[in-house]
Amino acid sequence: MQYTAKKFNLPALDGISDKQVEVHIGLYEGYVKHINLLREQIAELTALDTEKYAYAITETRRRLGFEFNGMRMHELYFAQWEGG
DSSP states (O other): OOOOOOOOOOOOBTTBOHHHHHHHHHHHHHHHHHHHHHHHHHHHHHHHHTTTTHHHHHHHHHHHHHHHHHHHHHHHHHHTTTTO
16 A cells, blocks of 8 residues: 555645745655655565564564654644635
8 A cells, every 4th residue: 555645725824834834745745755665665574584674674663653643643734724
């Protein structure tokens, strides 16, 4: 399963510039990209030798959690502002 960055229809927001919103959208897209890369790495390492690469798989899953949380938090944040 590949994750795809969602598109958000955000109005101008008080207290946050358009540039700041653009930066946060970029961060969000980075989280989505890294989730997909990490999932590929886990699959590759597991296919090669789960026991041999157990530590690397565990650390990659830990990092995946961080990236996933970043993605979901941004989705929730952006969704609340859609539609005005």
